[in-house]
Amino acid sequence: MITGIIVYDASDLKRLQMAFGQATALPLWGAALVMCVVGAVLGLGVASLVQRLLDGPATLLGDVTPWGALLGAVLAVTAGAWRIGKATAGPIVAKPQTVEIGDTGIRLATPKGESLMRWPIFVKKVVQPGYVALRTEDNSWVLLRPEFFASADDYAAALRLVDANFP
Structure with a gap:
């Protein structure tokens, strides 16, 4: 099990829109x-x-x-x-959440709740330099960046788990 702390920012939303080709709002x-x-x-x-x-x-x-x-x-x-x-939504508030990546799936946890997304629910993976984006069948997403993990080795281990369970 690999653990990290995710803190999304506004650029992460743009990364996800580009990764999954989702339309942006009408001007x-x-x-x-x-x-x-x-x-x-x-x-x-x-x-x-x-x-x-x-x-x-x-x-x-x-x-x-x-x-x-x-x-x-x-x-x-x-x-x-x-x-x-x-x-009109305000900017993304930087709320840290713990991410645990293991053989069962990806668990996200905050002080108010947690969710476990098992590997079969993921339908799309986009690998780019500096991040990996995963989307579920119900259009939830997880973005993993090296900054979210304690070390480069932890990030590499997380990517190995993702690749092993969702090729």
Whole structure:
């Protein structure tokens, strides 16, 4: 059993995204554009439906369909901006966790809990200079870097265990 201390930082997330080819979030301008188009289409549809239900175009502001499209776009972008603003995650907090690598799998432990990921759950391994990234079938991941272990020999032994159990 090889033991180390993992402390992830923001660069580790970028390493994992590159290693596993996972898409990053849509840029803000792209999200706003998509929300605007979807909102305009929805607003146009609702305005057209209201006009049909009222048996003809409303005369208060003339043809209401362009106004409905505009209102739908404004509401959709506003709702999207509010949602994106609320969902913004802060930076990764450096929380140390103990990692134990053995014949059964990889055990991660913090003061609040622990998990054991047995070797059969791992579905992908990416080996790069300076790190090894492992992904499970439920999209959990473990990143192992030499800095997480007490010595270069411990890191090499951890990599041997990974290779022996997950080729």
